[in-house]
Amino acid sequence: MAELVTGEAVALDIRVARLASRGCAFLLDLFFQAVMLYLVVxxxxxxxxxxxxxxxxxxxxVGMVAVLVGYPCLFETLLRGRTMGxxxxxxRVVGDDGGPIRFRQALVRALAGFIEFWxxxxxPALITSFxxxxxxxxxxxxxxxxxxxxRAPSMMLYGPVAVMPPQLAWWARTLEISMLSDELAMTARQYLSRFWELLPEVRDSLGQRIASQVVEVISPPPPPGVRPEILLSAxxxxxRHxxxxxxxxxxxxxxxxxxLPVWGPGPAPAPVPAPAMAMAGPPAYGPVRPGPPAPPPFSAPAPGRPQFLPPANYGAGPYREVLNAPPPPNPYPGPDQPPRGPYLPQGR
Structure with missing residues (x-):
């Protein structure tokens, strides 16, 4: 950990990159540069x-200089202090004041790195770092x-930044937060996400200032004696809820x-009345399938179209003997088995 003073005279505790992580990033960048050099050659x-x-x-x-010097300079300028490795x-590379790196600084680092590493x-780079x-x-x-x-362990790795404190849940349910702007909410969220990275005196003063701005636009006022980080979290x-x-x-x-079916919270649909068959109990062999729709009522055909009606007697006509004839008897009854069939005579 090291202390960094920003342009607003705020001291921040930052995590300086270790030699092992910087060596891994250098090897990855060296691999990408080797691929680019192969293409250039x-x-x-x-x-x-x-x-x-x-x-x-x-x-x-020209290609070698562009790859070895232009690669880190271009990537650190466009990606705000980061290369692929x-x-x-x-x-991330930042200025001594915590600000983003500029093109001039990226160019100086790239030119010096070309001399140091090669x-x-x-x-020279290893001795200076030690x-x-x-x-x-x-x-x-x-x-x-x-x-x-x-990339360091923070509260976001273990859950959301803002968690509802149990002692303020009853108060939060009655809040009127429609006047809370997105900018102020984002400021409070960034404060909570970097809460443990700030110095204690900076943490308290900054939290009091943000909490006072939030209290001015919400109602009812919070209970007395609540710390600013707990208030902002609630x-x-x-x-968010x-x-x-x-x-x-x-x-x-x-x-x-x-x-489409709805999965999740929302107003429940009106109950549908169950049919009388379903109220009697489940069927013996599974659910009852709905039958075919009923035919539409007969209506007079349109003018100019023929009318087709079913015959009144399906047994009448030239095939009435076949349709009305009883089924034939069982030609192969067993010795101890009576003839079967609903239309066969009872006996032999």
């Missing part, structure tokens, strides 16, 4: 087929920067309009 080798040797050597030197390990097998209290190398000393550990937790309920109700209404 391949392209320059292809140009040697149509150009002379001096042109090929010049392109190779630093992003994977969780490191002369005497990187021993001797400096903040682990700075020559490029950091020249540019006025420091490498910090950005307000933010209640605000109400937003979740509002979003769930909106989603439920959208699902009902689309005719």
């Amino acid at each position: 391949y392209v320059t080798a292809m140009t040697s087929l149509v150009a002379d040797e001096a042109w090929t050597v010049g392109l190779t030197l 630093k992003m994977a390990v969780g490191l 002369t005497f097998y990187g021993s 001797c400096n209290r903040r682990g700075k190398r020559l490029g950091d000393l020249f540019a006025g920067t420091i490498v910090i550990q950005e 307000v933010l937790a209640e605000r 109400r937003e979740e309920v509002r979003l769930a109700e909106r989603r439920a209404r959208r699902m009902r309009r689309l005719g």
Whole structure:
């Protein structure tokens, strides 16, 4: 841990990057640079087929300098102090005042790093990092920067930043927080997320100032003697809970309009009366399947269209003997088995 004084004269406790993590980030960046150098050499080798040797050597030197110097300078400027290796390990380069790194500082670090890492097998950077209290190398000393550990254990790894305190749950349910702006809520959330990174005196003064701004726009006032971080945690937790309920109700209404089943909180639908068959009990062989829909009532056909009606007697006509004839008897009855069938005579 090291103390860093920001431009607003606020002292912050920061985690300085260790030598092992910086070495891992350097090896990852070196791998990416090696891949880029391979592509540059391949392209320059292809140009040697149509150009002379001096042109090929010049392109190779320009490509090597662009990869070794331009890669860290460009990435640290565009990604606010991070390269691909630093992003994977969780490191960031910031100024000595805690501000983001500028292009001039990134260029100085890249030029100094080209000399440090590629002369005497990187021993100048290694010796300077061991001797400096903040682990700075020559490029950091020249540019006025420091490498910090950005990815560190915090409250967000174990749960939400704002948790409802049990002693203030009854008060939070009666809050009127419609006047609480998003900017003020975000300020309170950032304060809670960095609560343990601040010095005790800075933590208390900053918390009192933010809590007083929050109390001015909410009602009723909080109970006396509540610490600012507990008050802010209760307000933010209640605000998040109400937003979740509002979003769930909106989603439920959208699902009902689309005719889809609703999963989650929302007003329950009206109960549907069960049919008389279902009230009598479950059927013997499973649920009863609904039958075919009833035919529509007969209506007069439209003018100009023929009318088709079923015959009154299905047994009448040329096939009435076949339709009305009884089924034939069982031709192979067993010796001790009576003939079967509802239409066969009882006996032999």
